[in-house]
Amino acid sequence: MSLELDINGAIKTAMLARQEAELRALRAIKAAILLAKTAEGASAELTAADELKLLQKLAKQRKDSLEIFRTQNREDLAKKEEEELLVIDRYLPKQLDESEIRTAVAAIIAETGASSPADMGKVMGVATKQLAGKADGKIVSGIVKELLAK
Known part of the structure; x- marks a missing residue:
């Protein structure tokens, strides 16, 4: 309200x-x-x-x-x-910049034990909950893909 x-x-x-x-x-x-x-x-x-x-x-x-x-x-x-x-x-909360998103995604990948692009769904599920309202989903998805491909 x-x-x-x-x-x-x-x-x-x-x-x-x-x-x-x-x-x-x-x-x-x-x-x-x-x-x-x-x-x-x-x-x-x-x-x-x-x-x-x-x-x-x-x-x-x-x-x-x-x-x-x-x-x-x-x-x-x-x-x-x-x-x-x-x-x-x-009226929206402050958005995280790319480096902050990378740090958060790297922590989520370590936390979930993801190791390959096949684990993207598992990582994205946690990331969307943790970063809700703080980061754009497209940016998060791109970073997750990039980090899991390594």
């Missing part, structure tokens, strides 16, 4: 300041929260983990769209996605 209250307050502030890009992103977050709360089988309140997953999903959508728009030379649309991504990133 705290995320929803934060977003509502930020929407009011953005409206008063007439910040169109920020308002667009905040409204997207609010809409996603309302959809998640009213989804069939969902509880009335979102947990912190649910809020985190929701924000990660929104950020991933913006990153994917940004990539597509850039390949199609649509800088006007790419700029909008980038602006929204910056606002969404403010």
Whole structure:
């Protein structure tokens, strides 16, 4: 519930300041929260983990769209996605850099006893739980592949 209250307050502030890009992103977050709360089988309140997953999903959508728009030379649309991504990133926890991810993955590989690329599923299962919200899954997957191939 705290995320929803934060977003509502930020929407009011953005409206008063007439910040169109920020308002667009905040409204997207609010809409996603309302959809998640009213989804069939969902509880009335979102947990912190649910809020985190929701924000990660929104950020991933913006990153994917940004990539597509850039390949199609649509800088006007790419700029909008980038602006929204910056606002969404403010509500996400700090992401680990590549060296920190490498260290964590190496520890997970040692912990699970993985030795070949065939053990990737076992390593990824632990890594996704430990690094949830802190690292992008594509980056983690690439590092796991690289380390297990050695």
